[in-house]
Amino acid sequence: MNITGINFKHTRINISEEYTFDHTTEWDMPFGGEDLVITKITRDETDTKICKYPLDQGIISQFKGLIAKFGITDWCGKTPAPPKIIEPGKSGIACILTLRSDDGTESEITFREAPEDTGKKASAEFSLLLFELTKDDKKLSEEVIYPTLKECRNIKEKHGPVIAVETSSFESGMMYNSNIWRRQTIRKIPDKEGIVRVTLYRKQGDLPEQTDIKEVESDIFTVIQEISDKENIPVWHYASIDPSIPPEYVVMDYSASSRINVYYDDSLITGAPKIKRTIGESACKMGGKEVDKKLSELINECVSQSGAKIEVSNVNPFLAPVEGTPGTMTGFMGMGIFQAMNTAQQKPADNMPSPEPAGPWNCKCGQTGLTSKFCPECGNPRC
Numbered sequence: 001m002n003i004t005g006i007n008f009k010h011t012r013i014n015i016s017e018e019y020t021f022d023h024t025t026e027w028d029m030p031f032g033g034e035d036l037v038i039t040k041i042t043r044d045e046t047d048t049k050i051c052k053y054p055l056d057q058g059i060i061s062q063f064k065g066l067i068a069k070f071g072i073t074d075w076c077g078k079t080p081a082p083p084k085i086i087e088p089g090k091s092g093i094a095c096i097l098t099l100r101s102d103d104g105t106e107s108e109i110t111f112r113e114a115p116e117d118t119g120k121k122a123s124a125e126f127s128l129l130l131f132e133l134t135k136d137d138k139k140l141s142e143e144v145i146y147p148t149l150k151e152c153r154n155i156k157e158k159h160g161p162v163i164a165v166e167t168s169s170f171e172s173g174m175m176y177n178s179n180i181w182r183r184q185t186i187r188k189i190p191d192k193e194g195i196v197r198v199t200l201y202r203k204q205g206d207l208p209e210q211t212d213i214k215e216v217e218s219d220i221f222t223v224i225q226e227i228s229d230k231e232n233i234p235v236w237h238y239a240s241i242d243p244s245i246p247p248e249y250v251v252m253d254y255s256a257s258s259r260i261n262v263y264y265d266d267s268l269i270t271g272a273p274k275i276k277r278t279i280g281e282s283a284c285k286m287g288g289k290e291v292d293k294k295l296s297e298l299i300n301e302c303v304s305q306s307g308a309k310i311e312v313s314n315v316n317p318f319l320a321p322v323e324g325t326p327g328t329m330t331g332f333m334g335m336g337i338f339q340a341m342n343t344a345q346q347k348p349a350d351n352m353p354s355p356e357p358a359g360p361w362n363c364k365c366g367q368t369g370l371t372s373k374f375c376p377e378c379g380n381p382r383c
Contacts, residue, residue, distance in 0.1 A: 001073050001076070001099070001101050001107075002101055002102045003031060003064070003067065003073075003099050003100065003101055004030065004031050004032060004100050004101060004102050005028070005029055005030040005031050005032075005100040006028075006029050006031070006063060006097060006098065006099055006100065007026065007027070007028045007029075007097070007098040007100070008026070008027045008029075008095065008096070008097050008098075008126055008127075008130060009024055009025070009026045009027075009095065009096045010024065010025045010026075010027075010093065010095050010127050010130075011023070011024040011025075011093065011094045011095070011270060012091065012092075012093055013086055013091060013092050013093070013094065013270060013271070013272045013275075014091040015086050015087070015088050015089070015090060015091070015092075015272065015273075015274075016088060016089060017088050017089070019276075020272060020274050020275055020276060022270075022272065022275060023042075023044070024042075024043065025040065025041075025042050026040070026041040026042075027039065027040050027041075027130050027134065028041070029055060029060075029063070030055075031060050031063075031064070036055040036056060036060075037052045037053060037054065037055050037140065038052070038053040038054070038055045038059075038130075038133060038134060039051070039052060040052075040053065040134045043147075043155075043238045044238070045237060045238070045240065045278065045280065046240055047144050047145065047146055047240050048144070048145050048146070048147055048238060048240070049142065049143070049144050049145075050142070050143045050144075050145060051134065051139055051140075051141065051142045051143075052139070052140040052141045052142075053133060053134045053138050053139060053140060054138060054140060059133060062129060063126075063129070066122070066125055066126060066129070067099075070114070070118060070121070070122040071114075072097070072099070072109060072122065073099070073107075075109055075113035075114055076099070076107040076109070077107070078113040079113070080110040080111075080112035080113045081112045081113075081116075082112075082267075082268055083110075083112060083267070083268070083269070083270060083271035084271050085267055085271050085273060086270075086271045086272050086273070092270070092271050092272070093123075093127075094110075094269070094270035094271065095110075095111055095123040095126065095127065096108060096109065096110055097109040097111070097123075097126060111123040146240045146241060146242040146243075147238055147239060147240065148239065148286050149236060149239045149282075149283050149286035149287050149288055150286070150287070152232075152235045152236060152238050152239045152283075153231075153232050153235065155232075155235040155238065157234050157235050158269050159234050159264040159266055159269065159275065159277075160264050160265040160266045160267060160268055160269055161221075161225060161264065161265055162221055162224050162225045162228055162262055162263070162264060163187065163188045163221075163263050163264065163265045163274065164185060164186065164187040164188065164261075164262075164263035164274070165185075165186050165220075165221075165224055165260065165261070165262050165263065165295065165298075165299060166183055166184055166185035166186065166260070166261050166263075166299070167182075167183070167184045167258065167259075167260055167296060167299050167300075168181075168182070168183050168258065168259050168260075168261060169181075169182045169183075169256070169257065169258035169259075170182075170256065170257050170258075171256045172256070176205065177204055177205030177206060177207060178204075178205065179204070179205050180202070180203070180204045180205075181201070181202070181203040181204075182201065182202050183199075183200070183201040183202075184198070184199075184200055184201075184299055184300070184303050185198070185199045185200075185201070186198050186199075186218075186220060186299060186302055186303070187199070187263075188221055189215070192215075194217055194218070194219065195215055195216070195217055195218075196215070196216060196217075196218045196220060196221070196302065197213065197214075197215050198213065198214045198215070198216060198302060198303055198306040198308045199211065199212070199213050199308070200212045200213075200303070200308045200309070200310050202310050202312070210310045210311075210312075211310070212308045212309055212310055213308065214306040214307055214308040215306070216302065216305050216306035216307075218302050218305065220298055220299075220301075220302045223298060224262070224295065224298060227291065227294065227295065228262060231288075231291055233262055233277065233279065233291070234262075234264065234277045235277075236277070236278070236279050236280075236283040236288060237277045237278050237279075237280075239280075239282045239283040239286055239288075240282050241282045241285065241286075257281065258281070259278050259279060259280045259281070260278070260279040260292060260295050260296065260299075261276050261277070261278050261279075262276070262277050262278075262279070262295075263275065263276050263277075264277065279291070279292050279295070361382055370382075
């Protein structure tokens with residue numbers, strides 16, 4: 001095999017009980033031609049960074065030496081061993097080396113085709129050499145780009161089956177307890193074929209969390225898997241809007257946000273049982289709105305079928321509790337100085353007798369035994 005270039009992907013994965021974080025650094029390197037540079041690519045939700053570094057025949061010889069040292073060309077076509085599962089609280093590294101040959105073919109190496117010690121040593125030596133060659137002080141150029149959804153669709157990224165999907169939203173406000181977090185999560189149940197678990201979550205300000213969990217028979221993951229494969233949903237995660245675009249062309253609501261998260265079981269690819277990929281507002285504004293809408297409808301329909309529900313109190317959370325009540329805030333967030341001014345203005349003059357503290361009161365709307373300045377049901381002031 002006459003190798004004409006290589007591509008190397010290094011993915012670090014950290015898993016906790018609450019989240020999974022994975023970050024991939026990709027290097028591309030030709031072994032010939034006029035434009036000899038190492039291209040380093042890092043992608044995330046906000047942007048993609050492309051950096052160039054020097055490449056010469058001496059560096060190319062080092063990589064050819066590593067390929068020969070470990071006999072990597074002999075690994076081509078072999079079935080790799082399954083990766084070790086990364087447990088919660090642990091981290092892992094997954095590497096993929098792609099060899100390009102002069103006949104136009106590409107061979108992918110996971111470093112699990114060889115005995116464990118050999119594969120680990122080979123991937124570690126490739127990683128160390130590439131990180132050393134692409135330190136910041138050796139950088140020739142750097143470009144930050146904001147890939148469109150169309151450009152992202154062409155990114156190749158392997159993932160396992162879809163195992164969970166959720167809608168997530170957040171609303172912020174200036175009034176006390178007006179920030180609201182909501183989630184609708186649907187997960188496969190490993191030992192119950194065709195049955196899914198629906199979990200609803202709601203958190204409003206300092207009020208107690210609200211949840212409800214139900215199980216229901218559903219084929220939602222068959223449909224979502226088809227959509228994911230057709231639309232290449234995992235790479236929508238990297239679509240991002242250029243901040244230099246005039247705001248009148250990209251309308252963003254900074255008081256509220258929503259997204260759909262799709263979770264994949266990459267146990268047989270990287271060893272990560274749950275990897276999250278997001279369809280955010282950027283992807284939707286770039287042409288993904290119909291897919292986002294379809295997924296939302298599927299999720300809402302499944303939630304409705306399950307009967308899961310969260311009862312939202314009709315008590316108005318925006319009204320201020322009585323001043324001095326332990327563990328409470330008053331009025332608008334960030335308005336403490338005005339509250340202090342108002343309190344000072346309401347303080348009786350030295351020559352005026354202080355009023356007697358008022359006891360519980362009843363509102364004309366029917367609420368009784370109230371101690372606040374306003375009725376939490378209708379908003380009427382103390383009678």
